[in-house]
Amino acid sequence: MANLNVDSAKERTYDAIVIGSGMSGGWAAKELTDKGLKVLMLERGRDVKHIKDYPTTNMYPWEFKHRGEMPMKVQEANPIVNRCYAFHEDAAHFFVKDAEHPYVQTKPFDWIRGYQVGGKSLLWARQTQRWSDFDFGGPARDGFAVDWPIRYKDIAPWYSHVEKFAGISGNRDGLDTLPDGEFLPAFPLNAVETYFSKHVKDHYKGRYVISARCAHLSKPNQIHLDQGRAQCQERTLCQRGCPFGGYFSANASTVPWALRSGKLTLRPYSVVESVIYDDNKGKATGVRIIDTNTKQTEEYYARIIFVNAAALNTNLILLNSKSKRFPNGLGNDSGVLGKYVAFHNYSAHIGAEVEGFEEWATDGRNPAGGGYIPRFRNVYKQETDFLRGYACGLYAYRGFKHSYEGIGEDFKAGLSKKEYGPWRVGSHMMGETIPKESNFVKLDPNLKDPWGIPQLNISVDYDDNDEKMKKDYVEQLTEMFTSAGFKNIKAETNHQAPGLDIHEMGGARMGNDPKTSILNKWNQVHSCPNVFVTDGASMTSTSCQNPSLTYMAFTARAVDHAVSEMNKGNI
Amino acid sequence: MDRRTALKNLALVIGSTALLPRCTSHSSVAHFNSFDVTYDQQSLVLDMAETIIPKTATPGATDLGLDKFIWLMLDDCTKTDDQKAFFKGMGEFSDLVKKTYNKDFADCTKQEKMALLSTFEKKPGDKKDAKPANNYSKELNGFFGTVKGLTVFGYTESQYFMTKEIVYELVPGRYNAMYPVKNNMKA
Numbered sequence: 001m002a003n004l005n006v007d008s009a010k011e012r013t014y015d016a017i018v019i020g021s022g023m024s025g026g027w028a029a030k031e032l033t034d035k036g037l038k039v040l041m042l043e044r045g046r047d048v049k050h051i052k053d054y055p056t057t058n059m060y061p062w063e064f065k066h067r068g069e070m071p072m073k074v075q076e077a078n079p080i081v082n083r084c085y086a087f088h089e090d091a092a093h094f095f096v097k098d099a100e101h102p103y104v105q106t107k108p109f110d111w112i113r114g115y116q117v118g119g120k121s122l123l124w125a126r127q128t129q130r131w132s133d134f135d136f137g138g139p140a141r142d143g144f145a146v147d148w149p150i151r152y153k154d155i156a157p158w159y160s161h162v163e164k165f166a167g168i169s170g171n172r173d174g175l176d177t178l179p180d181g182e183f184l185p186a187f188p189l190n191a192v193e194t195y196f197s198k199h200v201k202d203h204y205k206g207r208y209v210i211s212a213r214c215a216h217l218s219k220p221n222q223i224h225l226d227q228g229r230a231q232c233q234e235r236t237l238c239q240r241g242c243p244f245g246g247y248f249s250a251n252a253s254t255v256p257w258a259l260r261s262g263k264l265t266l267r268p269y270s271v272v273e274s275v276i277y278d279d280n281k282g283k284a285t286g287v288r289i290i291d292t293n294t295k296q297t298e299e300y301y302a303r304i305i306f307v308n309a310a311a312l313n314t315n316l317i318l319l320n321s322k323s324k325r326f327p328n329g330l331g332n333d334s335g336v337l338g339k340y341v342a343f344h345n346y347s348a349h350i351g352a353e354v355e356g357f358e359e360w361a362t363d364g365r366n367p368a369g370g371g372y373i374p375r376f377r378n379v380y381k382q383e384t385d386f387l388r389g390y391a392c393g394l395y396a397y398r399g400f401k402h403s404y405e406g407i408g409e410d411f412k413a414g415l416s417k418k419e420y421g422p423w424r425v426g427s428h429m430m431g432e433t434i435p436k437e438s439n440f441v442k443l444d445p446n447l448k449d450p451w452g453i454p455q456l457n458i459s460v461d462y463d464d465n466d467e468k469m470k471k472d473y474v475e476q477l478t479e480m481f482t483s484a485g486f487k488n489i490k491a492e493t494n495h496q497a498p499g500l501d502i503h504e505m506g507g508a509r510m511g512n513d514p515k516t517s518i519l520n521k522w523n524q525v526h527s528c529p530n531v532f533v534t535d536g537a538s539m540t541s542t543s544c545q546n547p548s549l550t551y552m553a554f555t556a557r558a559v560d561h562a563v564s565e566m567n568k569g570n571i
Numbered sequence: 572m573d574r575r576t577a578l579k580n581l582a583l584v585i586g587s588t589a590l591l592p593r594c595t596s597h598s599s600v601a602h603f604n605s606f607d608v609t610y611d612q613q614s615l616v617l618d619m620a621e622t623i624i625p626k627t628a629t630p631g632a633t634d635l636g637l638d639k640f641i642w643l644m645l646d647d648c649t650k651t652d653d654q655k656a657f658f659k660g661m662g663e664f665s666d667l668v669k670k671t672y673n674k675d676f677a678d679c680t681k682q683e684k685m686a687l688l689s690t691f692e693k694k695p696g697d698k699k700d701a702k703p704a705n706n707y708s709k710e711l712n713g714f715f716g717t718v719k720g721l722t723v724f725g726y727t728e729s730q731y732f733m734t735k736e737i738v739y740e741l742v743p744g745r746y747n748a749m750y751p752v753k754n755n756m757k758a
Contacts, residue, residue, distance in 0.1 A: 069644070071648055072650055076650075191749055233742045233744045360750065361752050362750050366748065404723065406695075409627055
């Protein structure tokens, strides 16, 4: 028996375990296997194989039973995920249904999740901007959260590293707020976007409208072809999974790459219960999982562990990883684990009519979605009554003019007319929110999920700073639109719950001081250095750029450090 | 074979999935999950859809089976309260037809059908958010709105429309941000 157990334990031992297979977990697996490590990747959901498991990817609109609409029974049973913009008939199978993994909303929080190999990297909006020192230096300058333990120069080479592999389209705009990267050709701005870009540049100091930078292969390089990916075909059906691998997803890129090394074992249907900490050895030794098919508990062992379960689930796992040494959760000597959660404020948008530009339209579809306005508020100095600022999406569009008034033959003929209507222009805000101790997640003391793991209790809300910022966005964009001559400008604000932005971050933040943070500058748990957290949970502040690219860069950088430390015998 | 032909062939292979209610040939009632529909009700909705999108040189609502789509959407994608309001509105509509023409909608001439349905429409030149100038109940106006909305939705998202009228491209393979419009087709 003893020998059997030893053999069995050996079979379940790897050099490294990666928890999660999405945006950052895929990168951890790729980088670790590239460096020759034997890796186990744990995914709580099912496997989704590139192309093969994209059932809707080549379907025409009329082939969907309800032409894209979700049945009312599904909508009514899933009020949370139903609020997500992409929860439609073509992609609903990639979203977690409300009852599947319950959680407690002490304050309303729309937790949007994708439990499958690839996670939410199948579903993301693919916007990829680097952070600058205006972002990493933000908390120190403005006196919130804790100082980031790194600066732009530390992460810049790793941005380059991941950009080259993932494939990022963009222009070298030369802005100090949004550092340039390793770009494939940008998707250009259209006539109205170009006009607005020029108008803003001429009339507003420090404000720019640029082509949105996005993870699409506008012109693939050899490294992308080597991954089995091809040029983006401008379908903009990305949420279904792309058979061309035209945009970056873990499914099309990092996970199959790591699997081809022969060094990756992928284990789907594995809900992680906790990271195992050995009080005698003084380090983490493995991971305890529950197989969702057999409901059996199993343990896997490794020298290093990467926790990439997505921000809030990473918090849940660490909080639930209790030992004599860490009675309040792994690495939680400071008591800050689960706290200082923040997100992005998407609660305002604006639209207007545009006169003129009748000689232009667009043809095909723009995967980048249009333009992007990098943060221009409080950049060089504090200038408003709120902290930080917001970036803006910016897009103009023009479709065929169809009248939906009338009935009969003329009405029918009118629906087929190919006469272009007027241009419209729109924008939405993406605001930085301030991490606070009072915005937190914790283990619910009573409620358990279907696997017997405590439910996550979420208590995250907007604050006065967010309200002021929202008001400023509406004022500034209204003024810019007015100045540009746009007509019938209408701004709308809403009170969408945090979470619906799907940019939740923090809880296991990086910092210099173990007394006020969980991770050091290498994304390494201060007090348990063979555990790394490189997903959204690690973020000290949120900036206002879409965060995925930064998770990728942190992950590659942390793997490099981890392997170097292993080779030195330090972990 | 060029890409366009390949895609067209692909469409032929895949075909479209028509979903029919559970309706036996001997029964005049169609059973849906949430309600039953009599033969007269089915005919009424079909007649209305055909009046809205009539057969011309190109297929109309009947040819495209849009009535089946309307019932499917009403059954699957409509709130229970809205379903109830729909049937209430339908009853009022039948009464309105009787009151106006002293016969059923099915027996009305094309002109009579057009004239009656036009009372649910705004007048040409009315403002965007103007309401039609009738004194019908919320349910009655709502019934027409639902039938028209689903007819138009079903038509513009039909395989016919998306392959023959305004061609939908599954794989554009291009984004031209500055596409010149030389002769914007005038109405």
